[in-house]
Amino acid sequence: MTDKLTLAGKSFDSRLIIGTGKYASGEILAKACKESGAQIATMAVKRIDTQDHTDEIISPLLDMGIQLMPNTSGAKNAKEAIFAAQLAREALEVDWIKVEVHPDVKYLLPDPIETFKACEVLCKEGFKVFPYINADPVLCKRLEDIGVSAVMPLGSPIGSARGLDTLSMLKIIIRESHVPVIIDAGIGAPSDAVKAFEIGADACMINTAIAAAGDQLKMARAFNLAQEAGRMAYKAGLADKIETSRATSPMEAFLKEAMK
Amino acid sequence: MKINYNGTTIEVKDNLSLHSFVTELQLESRTIAAAVNEEIVPKKNWENFFLQEGMTVDIFNLVAGG
Amino acid sequence: MSFYDVIEKTDIDKFINLVDSQKDTDVEKALSKKEPLGVDDFAALISENARKHYLKDMVNISTQLTRRRFGRCVNMYLPLYLTNLCSNKCVYCGFSVMNKFKRVVLNLSQIEEECQAISKMGYKNILLVSGESERRAGIDYFKQVLPVVKKYATYLQMEVQPLSVDDYVQLKELGLDAVSVYQETYHKEYYSKVHLGGRKADYRWRLETPDRLGMAEIDKVGIGSLLGLYDWRADLCATALHILYMREHYWKTNLSVSFPRLRPAAGGFEPKLPVSDAKLLQIICALRIFDNELDLTLSTRESASFRDLILPVGITAISAGSSTEPGGYAHKGENLEQWTVNDNRTVDEVVSAMESSGFEAVFQNASTTFFSAVR
Numbered sequence: 001m002t003d004k005l006t007l008a009g010k011s012f013d014s015r016l017i018i019g020t021g022k023y024a025s026g027e028i029l030a031k032a033c034k035e036s037g038a039q040i041a042t043m044a045v046k047r048i049d050t051q052d053h054t055d056e057i058i059s060p061l062l063d064m065g066i067q068l069m070p071n072t073s074g075a076k077n078a079k080e081a082i083f084a085a086q087l088a089r090e091a092l093e094v095d096w097i098k099v100e101v102h103p104d105v106k107y108l109l110p111d112p113i114e115t116f117k118a119c120e121v122l123c124k125e126g127f128k129v130f131p132y133i134n135a136d137p138v139l140c141k142r143l144e145d146i147g148v149s150a151v152m153p154l155g156s157p158i159g160s161a162r163g164l165d166t167l168s169m170l171k172i173i174i175r176e177s178h179v180p181v182i183i184d185a186g187i188g189a190p191s192d193a194v195k196a197f198e199i200g201a202d203a204c205m206i207n208t209a210i211a212a213a214g215d216q217l218k219m220a221r222a223f224n225l226a227q228e229a230g231r232m233a234y235k236a237g238l239a240d241k242i243e244t245s246r247a248t249s250p251m252e253a254f255l256k257e258a259m260k
Numbered sequence: 261m262k263i264n265y266n267g268t269t270i271e272v273k274d275n276l277s278l279h280s281f282v283t284e285l286q287l288e289s290r291t292i293a294a295a296v297n298e299e300i301v302p303k304k305n306w307e308n309f310f311l312q313e314g315m316t317v318d319i320f321n322l323v324a325g326g
Numbered sequence: 327m328s329f330y331d332v333i334e335k336t337d338i339d340k341f342i343n344l345v346d347s348q349k350d351t352d353v354e355k356a357l358s359k360k361e362p363l364g365v366d367d368f369a370a371l372i373s374e375n376a377r378k379h380y381l382k383d384m385v386n387i388s389t390q391l392t393r394r395r396f397g398r399c400v401n402m403y404l405p406l407y408l409t410n411l412c413s414n415k416c417v418y419c420g421f422s423v424m425n426k427f428k429r430v431v432l433n434l435s436q437i438e439e440e441c442q443a444i445s446k447m448g449y450k451n452i453l454l455v456s457g458e459s460e461r462r463a464g465i466d467y468f469k470q471v472l473p474v475v476k477k478y479a480t481y482l483q484m485e486v487q488p489l490s491v492d493d494y495v496q497l498k499e500l501g502l503d504a505v506s507v508y509q510e511t512y513h514k515e516y517y518s519k520v521h522l523g524g525r526k527a528d529y530r531w532r533l534e535t536p537d538r539l540g541m542a543e544i545d546k547v548g549i550g551s552l553l554g555l556y557d558w559r560a561d562l563c564a565t566a567l568h569i570l571y572m573r574e575h576y577w578k579t580n581l582s583v584s585f586p587r588l589r590p591a592a593g594g595f596e597p598k599l600p601v602s603d604a605k606l607l608q609i610i611c612a613l614r615i616f617d618n619e620l621d622l623t624l625s626t627r628e629s630a631s632f633r634d635l636i637l638p639v640g641i642t643a644i645s646a647g648s649s650t651e652p653g654g655y656a657h658k659g660e661n662l663e664q665w666t667v668n669d670n671r672t673v674d675e676v677v678s679a680m681e682s683s684g685f686e687a688v689f690q691n692a693s694t695t696f697f698s699a700v701r
Contacts, residue, residue, distance in 0.1 A: 044324070047318055057323065057324045070322060083295075086300050250634075251635060254607070257604070259382065
């Protein structure tokens with residue numbers, strides 16, 4: 001397969017990234033990951049729960065050879081996000097970091113200013129930075145300029161399952177971006193993922209849509225098929241119509257000669 | 261002596277290295293990071309880092325989450 | 327990394343065959359693409375098959391794309407020739423150092439006189455043009471000229487010799503909005519055959535000018551080749567490559583493209599491969615379809631009837647009532663003109679022709695700068 005996803009110098013056969021929240025157990029999560037074909041998974045950094053030591057999700061994923069993408073969720077500002085990134089690097093010895101800063105508790109929408117500040121510092125510290133942002137094309141260019149490894153614009157608010165509400169902005173981002181575009185948040189159904197890949201997204205991040213499905217493994221498989229269909233359609237090139245209208249009469253006369 | 265560990269005050273023995281502290285909590289095999297007084301202490305320095313009265317020690321690990 | 331590195335890796339002559347080998351299906355593919363077009367698609371759009379079978383569709387699509395992006399407004403600009411002094415030896419140009427004629431460099435009061443005459447014509451968008459003389463019309467001269475012209479111009483453009491990043495930054499602070507530096511031909515060997523001496527003989531210094539303008543964050547950069555000088559198939563595909571490169575590397579920079587056809591000038595150089603009217607129309611359509619946001623400018627080199635015909639199809643800026651001799655607005659006919667104006671109508675005549683076909687001539691271009699030195 002030549003159509004690989006390249007992120008921060010590593011290549012992947014799958015274009016899905018799995019968010020690991022809301023699963024009943026690490027075992028089901030690992031199985032869902034396998035069914036989805038995903039080779040990248042996100043996770044959060046938290047203070048250890050001194051009462052409960054059972055939340056061990058990493059080892060099954062590491063055994064499968066999954067690329068870990070720790071995130072900074074919980075951070076309310078740049079300072080906390082930078083601290084979370086450094087902790088994740090220290091714990092995992094992985095320099096990938098998904099920068100999430102959402103002070104807004106209702107919609108969990110990302111703060112562009114704090115996110116940008118955090119990314120600026122982390123890029124300089126040598127992290128491979130993946131910012132979660134609103135679908136703002138100019139913010140994407142600014143982040144690209146400071147050296148992020150990809151941009152992760154949202155389709156709609158986290159967990160909302162509203163699909164690609166930001167479609168027209170996503171199209172601009174995909175057209176203008178020189179770093180991979182990972183559509184993050186809001187993808188509620190495989191059809192949303194198909195659409196994202198059809199318009200040229202490099203990857204999609206899925207969490208709730210699989211974790212909260214009736215049959216998680218079946219849904220994971222459905223997303224695997226969705227990425228294949230959407231990507232293939234993008235590669236094939238969607239058909240478009242040429243609209244016709246009448247030219248002015250001097251132009252008609254000119255064209256008669258010009259097209260000989 | 262008393263230290264603050266992950267939000268609670270606990271009693272630990274004197275002259276305790278960060279490495280010994282982590283070992284006693286049976287956390288040494290896990291993917292964790294430690295910060296003392298909000299500064300990250302790299303793993304390689306744990307053996308020579310000794311806790312003192314009133315220090316704030318936070319241990320972090322990776323958990324499920326989008 | 328600059329565009330020079332891209333060109334070094336490109337065999338421009340291969341574009342000739344690329345254009346000639348485009349089939350109808352290639353043209354259809356380029357016309358129906360949703361994603362951004364590549365140089366291959368552009369080659370299809372300027373091919374003979376496209377002209378014979380799809381020019382009508384191209385005119386239609388290009389016209390629609392232009393209306394969607396620019397509406398029915400056309401910016402009016404006027405060139406102000408500062409000097410015909412030039413230390414270059416370009417075999418096709420009337421200003422070449424090889425041609426013997428009276429050389430003048432306008433002084434500040436002469437420039438003021440020109441500006442007053444230009445203001446009377448209604449223009450506030452002024453394009454400063456000069457021959458290339460570092461010694462008598464270099465950066466120090468420009469730094470004196472700009473504050474004078476800026477009193478009359480809300481939008482200030484320059485088409486002078488390539489300058490350094492630092493020079494451009496300084497001129498931007500004095501109110502410079504746009505700079506055009508045309509490569510004439512992207513073909514390195516042929517370039518050195520027609521540029522025999524002077525700083526312009528340095529192909530690389532000229533080719534990297536748009537990079538320097540991008541770095542200096544000049545609001546708009548004009549590129550293009552002199553059609554008919556070398557093989558236009560090669561030069562236009564190289565221009566397309568240059569557009570893609572500029573879009574990729576300088577996302578804050580607006581781009582404009584000109585498509586001057588080589589015209590008779592003092593020195594008597596004849597174009598080897600002329601570009602017909604039909605082909606020029608096709609080229610304009612191809613550029614618009616290739617990049618919907620491009621500014622496309624049309625000078626008075628072209629005839630009145632042809633300008634009226636092609637204006638709606640893709641053009642965003644034109645000049646009218648131009649003089650290509652230094653001092654020509656205040657005192658006509660005293661100095662040598664760079665090339666012959668072909669559309670000799672007055673500004674009013676051009677504007678009323680535009681109005682009768684539903685277009686608005688815009689004279690008041692807003693300046694792109696918020697902060698400029700007050701002098």
